[in-house]
Amino acid sequence: MHDIFSRPKFPNAADKANGPDKEKGVSVLKRLSQRRHLAWLATLPSWNQLFGDAWRDLLTMTLVGVVGLVFHFDNVVIGGNDLSFMIWNERNEFVAYEVGKPRLDNIIHIWLSALLAILVPSVFFVLAQIRVRSVYDLYVAFWMNLRAIVVGSLFQVMNKSLIGGLRPHFLAVCEPNPSVGPGDGAGYHGLYFTWEICQGAKRSWIKDAVKSWPSGHTTVAFAGFTTLSLYLNGKLKIFSDERAMVWKLFLFFAPLLGACLIGGAMILDHSHHWYDVFGGAVIGICSAFTGYRANYASIWDYRFNHIPLQRAKVRWNHRGDAAPSGHFVYSTAPESRFPDFAHGHEMKWAAGGAPGDAAEWNDVQRRPGQQGRWRRPTEAAAPSYTSPTVVPSSEVSHIPDSHDTLQATPV
Numbered sequence: 001m002h003d004i005f006s007r008p009k010f011p012n013a014a015d016k017a018n019g020p021d022k023e024k025g026v027s028v029l030k031r032l033s034q035r036r037h038l039a040w041l042a043t044l045p046s047w048n049q050l051f052g053d054a055w056r057d058l059l060t061m062t063l064v065g066v067v068g069l070v071f072h073f074d075n076v077v078i079g080g081n082d083l084s085f086m087i088w089n090e091r092n093e094f095v096a097y098e099v100g101k102p103r104l105d106n107i108i109h110i111w112l113s114a115l116l117a118i119l120v121p122s123v124f125f126v127l128a129q130i131r132v133r134s135v136y137d138l139y140v141a142f143w144m145n146l147r148a149i150v151v152g153s154l155f156q157v158m159n160k161s162l163i164g165g166l167r168p169h170f171l172a173v174c175e176p177n178p179s180v181g182p183g184d185g186a187g188y189h190g191l192y193f194t195w196e197i198c199q200g201a202k203r204s205w206i207k208d209a210v211k212s213w214p215s216g217h218t219t220v221a222f223a224g225f226t227t228l229s230l231y232l233n234g235k236l237k238i239f240s241d242e243r244a245m246v247w248k249l250f251l252f253f254a255p256l257l258g259a260c261l262i263g264g265a266m267i268l269d270h271s272h273h274w275y276d277v278f279g280g281a282v283i284g285i286c287s288a289f290t291g292y293r294a295n296y297a298s299i300w301d302y303r304f305n306h307i308p309l310q311r312a313k314v315r316w317n318h319r320g321d322a323a324p325s326g327h328f329v330y331s332t333a334p335e336s337r338f339p340d341f342a343h344g345h346e347m348k349w350a351a352g353g354a355p356g357d358a359a360e361w362n363d364v365q366r367r368p369g370q371q372g373r374w375r376r377p378t379e380a381a382a383p384s385y386t387s388p389t390v391v392p393s394s395e396v397s398h399i400p401d402s403h404d405t406l407q408a409t410p411v
Contacts, residue, residue, distance in 0.1 A: 045139075075211075086192055140308040180193065222281045232255075
């Protein structure tokens with residue numbers, strides 16, 4: 001089976017000796033395949049192959065995106081129409097501190113949050129190809145991130161419109177009717193009101209101020225940056241069966257820190273409450289996890305979580321198999337699927353690297369200065385001790401004091 005991360009080989013001496021005449025009539029992709037650092041580009045799909053793999057996803061994401069944009073730009077409000085809030089208590093004292101903050105400009109606009117969530121992971125996906133060198137891996141990673149963002153955005157915009165909540169600056173844009181006071185509303189002592197008492201000049205601001213939950217900025221940020229963290233873990237094997245180097249841990253948490261800062265900015269500019277940000281983070285993280293697992297062989301299993309999955313019955317066969325089934329086989333055979341750059345000590349990990357169920361790390365016969373190797377479970381290990389001699393029970397009785405000097409090993 002063709003290795004996903006196999007390294008291209010140098011052309012042999014005979015091919016070099018033939019010179020340019022040998023390459024006459026050879027396609028550009030064929031020539032690329034003969035270049036050590038550019039050979040992975042030879043696996044670029046044709047437009048027919050690419051469209052055959054992506055058109056269903058493009059259609060689905062377009063429809064989902066249109067629905068989300070309609071709800072967002074039309075400022076659809078359903079749940080917010082029925083929200084009740086209390087401004088004063090029965091003694092006419094102001095109590096709505098959580099929704100009485102001033103309205104401020106966004107520190108980070110929604111378009112910037114979405115751009116960062118798409119652009120920053122994409123840059124790292126491209127940089128990873130310096131060593132991964134897989135067109136298919138780059139393709140899967142990009143669309144995986146975009147799908148996670150689109151799915152998370154749909155969830156948050158539907159919740160905003162159908163459920164909603166009062167933003168921290170609600171009263172600042174509402175400007176309640178000054179003639180209304182305790183006892184003029186509904187509920188206990190007539191203390192609860194709806195947004196019908198608002199007299200603010202900008203109705204669009206009022207409608208937006210009742211769509212606080214969840215935070216769209218935070219959803220998009222956590223969807224994109226969590227996807228990036230999972231991708232880095234899969235490629236660098238940060239959480240695996242060996243101690244991780246500190247720089248890898250910082251690299252894993254850096255995208256999550258960026259997402260947290262974006263969510264925190266929404267609290268600072270009085271756009272959201274803390275629970276709005278928390279809800280958006282949960283939606284974004286769930287979108288990222290489901291998106292990653294739908295496109296890669298595993299999330300946390302270090303043996304497989306770097307391998308992009310292939311679809312069944314598609315025209316783009318990126319692995320070069322004669323008859324691809326489209327289904328990944330979770331084999332415990334120690335095939336070299338891990339890129340060397342993932343390990344500081346170049347341990348040459350195998351696909352089945354879990355102790356006890358796949359392959360064992362065998363360094364019994366290792367020479368000085370030489371790395372160990374993975375061996376198959378069926379491969380005999382070098383004996384490190386002398387097997388005991390089993391004495392038949394018929395002979396034990398003829399040995400004097402055998403019960404004191406010799407014990408037969410049961411068979």
